[in-house]
Amino acid sequence: xxxxxxxxxxxxxxxxxxxxxxxxxxxxxxxxxxxxxxxxxxxxxxxxxxxxxxxxxxxxxxxxxxxxxxxxxxxxxxxxxxxxxxxxxxxxxxxxxxxxxxxxxxxxxxxxxxxxxxxxxxxxxxxxxxxxxxxxxxxxxxxxxxxxxxxxxxxxxxxxxxxxxxxxxxxxxxxxxxxxxxxxxxxxxxxxxxxxxxxxxxxxxxxxxxxxxxxxxxxxxxxxxxxxxxxxxxxxxxxxxxxxxxxxxxxxxxxxxxxxxxxxxxxxxxxxxxxxxxxxxxxxxxxxxxxxxxxxxxxxxxxx
Amino acid sequence: xxxxxxxxxxxxxxxxxxxxxxxxxxxxxxxxxxxxxxxxxxxxxxxxxxxxxxxxxxxxxxxxxxxxxxxxxxxxxxxxxxxxxxxxxxxxxxxxxxxxxxxxxxxxxxxxxxxxxxxxxxxxxxxxxxxxxxxxxxxxxxxxxxxxxxxxxxxxxxxxxxxxxxxxxxxxxxxxxxxxxxxxxxxxxxxxxxxxxxxxxxxxxxxxxxxxxxxxxxxxxxxxxxxxxxxxxxxxxxxxxxxxxxxxxxxxxxxxxxxxxxxxxxxxxxxxxxxxxxxxxxxxxxxxxxxxxxxxxxxxxxx
Numbered sequence: 269x270x271x272x273x274x275x276x277x278x279x280x281x282x283x284x285x286x287x288x289x290x291x292x293x294x295x296x297x298x299x300x301x302x303x304x305x306x307x308x309x310x311x312x313x314x315x316x317x318x319x320x321x322x323x324x325x326x327x328x329x330x331x332x333x334x335x336x337x338x339x340x341x342x343x344x345x346x347x348x349x350x351x352x353x354x355x356x357x358x359x360x361x362x363x364x365x366x367x368x369x370x371x372x373x374x375x376x377x378x379x380x381x382x383x384x385x386x387x388x389x390x391x392x393x394x395x396x397x398x399x400x401x402x403x404x405x406x407x408x409x410x411x412x413x414x415x416x417x418x419x420x421x422x423x424x425x426x427x428x429x430x431x432x433x434x435x436x437x438x439x440x441x442x443x444x445x446x447x448x449x450x451x452x453x454x455x456x457x458x459x460x461x462x463x464x465x466x467x468x469x470x471x472x473x474x475x476x477x478x479x480x481x482x483x484x485x486x487x488x489x490x491x492x493x494x495x496x497x498x499x500x501x502x503x504x505x506x507x508x509x510x511x512x513x514x515x516x517x518x519x520x521x522x523x524x525x526x527x528x529x530x531x532x533x534x535x536x537x538x539x540x541x542x543x544x545x546x547x548x549x550x551x552x553x554x555x556x557x558x559x560x561x562x563x564x565x566x567x568x569x570x571x572x
Numbered sequence: 573x574x575x576x577x578x579x580x581x582x583x584x585x586x587x588x589x590x591x592x593x594x595x596x597x598x599x600x601x602x603x604x605x606x607x608x609x610x611x612x613x614x615x616x617x618x619x620x621x622x623x624x625x626x627x628x629x630x631x632x633x634x635x636x637x638x639x640x641x642x643x644x645x646x647x648x649x650x651x652x653x654x655x656x657x658x659x660x661x662x663x664x665x666x667x668x669x670x671x672x673x674x675x676x677x678x679x680x681x682x683x684x685x686x687x688x689x690x691x692x693x694x695x696x697x698x699x700x701x702x703x704x705x706x707x708x709x710x711x712x713x714x715x716x717x718x719x720x721x722x723x724x725x726x727x728x729x730x731x732x733x734x735x736x737x738x739x740x741x742x743x744x745x746x747x748x749x750x751x752x753x754x755x756x757x758x759x760x761x762x763x764x765x766x767x768x769x770x771x772x773x774x775x776x777x778x779x780x781x782x783x784x785x786x787x788x789x790x791x792x793x794x795x796x797x798x799x800x801x802x803x804x805x806x807x808x809x810x811x812x813x814x815x816x817x818x819x820x821x822x823x824x825x826x827x828x829x830x831x832x833x834x835x836x837x838x839x840x841x842x843x844x845x846x847x848x849x850x851x852x853x854x855x856x857x858x859x860x861x862x863x864x865x866x867x868x869x870x871x872x873x874x875x
Contacts, residue, residue, distance in 0.1 A: 438742060441766070448812055468771035468772075469771070499804075501804075508775075513751070515744070
């Protein structure tokens with residue numbers, strides 16, 4: 269249970285062939301690219317990796333590829349959230365068996381349920397699988413279903429393997445409340461911003477982030493974390509403002525614009541599965557213009 | 573336009589005796605806030621029960637604050653209203669009375685589209701002809717947000733738009749708005765409308781509105797001084813206390829804040845209806861919660 273999360277961790281895109289089937293060869297390249305460009309950990313498949321649009325057997329097959337490709341160079345966690353909790357357990361069993369270092373799970377989708385149900389679900393998950401567990405909080409997308417500070421406190425009391433939380437609230441009050449109760453109980457507990465909003469989270473005591481833009485501009489995201497870590501806040505602001513522009517560019521029909529942007533960087537990862545659209549040539553042109561304006565084309569790696 | 577720097581702004585409560593504004597206590601409050609480090613005063617904010625004050629009282633209260641402050645610190649007039657005409661009248665009055673700036677929320681009750689928000693704010697800025705701050709507080713305003721494109725349109729439309737006071741605490745919005753706005757208008761200011769000063773300052777906020785300063789002014793001053801020097805780590809414990817106060821009085825509202833003030837021996841009476849009379853159990857609860865705030869041990873009691 270000694271896994272400590274820190275820095276900019278990457279959650280790879282899921283490359284697809286033109287017929288929308290998983291492109292395993294490119295997936296290996298994608299995972300390897302992230303490890304080589306400084307990811308402190310890998311986690312797959314987040315929503316960025318189109319988790320919802322993959323079958324359970326596809327998720328298992330690709331998880332194996334990811335774990336094998338990472339090959340213990342950095343820790344890897346597998347995202348086990350699914351609409352049906354039976355699938356979540358199946359994915360978690362598979363992740364554990366396949367050698368994942370941790371599992372990550374969101375509050376269950378769709379239903380409106382009391383806090384007690386979140387508590388029971390995470391206690392079950394955390395006690396069934398003897399491995400590090402990362403909680404995933406996304407109140408805006410899940411209509412206010414979220415980890416409160418009180419709930420997090422109870423889970424920390426019960427689960428020694430709850431090592432961190434991915435927080436996609438992007439909100440000072442929510443982020444700081446959880447951190448405020450968690451840190452005194454577990455100093456290594458990692459509050460992780462859902463994407464690289466490192467400037468407002470690291471200053472509050474956050475440990476790092478997952479990444480949206482890392483597939484496009486790993487140098488920029490790594491430099492931002494380094495600036496926050498070293499207290500160079502002026503530089504951090506400048507870099508975060510750039511990344512904010514990229515996030516607003518990519519979050520529209522996420523992750524199809526991101527996949528479109530990767531083409532420009534010479535890392536083609538194919539189309540996006542329905543109901544998400546595949547980025548149109550016009551959209552890609554627009555993205556290219558923004559990347560050029562931000563200086564990304566000249567400062568970031570092209571190709572794999 | 574003269575450059576106006578927001579800084580650390582306190583939001584005095586509006587004291588009442590027998591339902592009427594207690595101007596004598598208000599005078600004491602103005603002196604207190606200035607002595608305790610306020611760099612500006614916002615009159616009357618929601619904490620000051622602005623929405624429970626008829627227009628004539630709002631004007632009288634603003635005039636009194638400006639007279640009493642007597643140039644020691646600038647006074648910012650809150651001219652938020654449901655009707656644009658009434659807000660414009662308040663804005664004109666603010667200018668005539670000698671306010672240094674105005675602030676305005678989206679119109680109450682209505683849920684206007686962006687085009688109407690632009691007209692509303694532009695009319696206020698024009699009438700005030702003073703630095704104008706947009707007050708973005710979606711959770712108080714039926715989730716009506718002042719979005720970045722609205723701010724950008726307003727900057728183009730009026731040179732008086734000076735900044736945005738953010739209560740959303742939404743990093744995606746705060747960073748987008750200050751990054752985009754400052755590219756077009758370099759002196760555009762982001763102001764934190766809540767006590768979460770560390771993350772706000774890191775994102776680029778230079779102003780801070782601190783409604784709980786009536787309870788813990790020295791805490792606010794220390795936190796403000798720390799974040800201005802970018803001593804974010806050192807400010808952690810101060811932020812814990814400030815966040816606790818924010819959440820406590822977000823829960824109990826302006827009436828609860830008056831209880832907090834009274835517990836610090838700064839009695840401003842009860843809040844006006846429809847806010848509840850606070851006594852008995854609630855007072856005990858707030859008193860109990862305040863014992864958890866370490867910083868209060870060194871705060872002054874009384875005026």
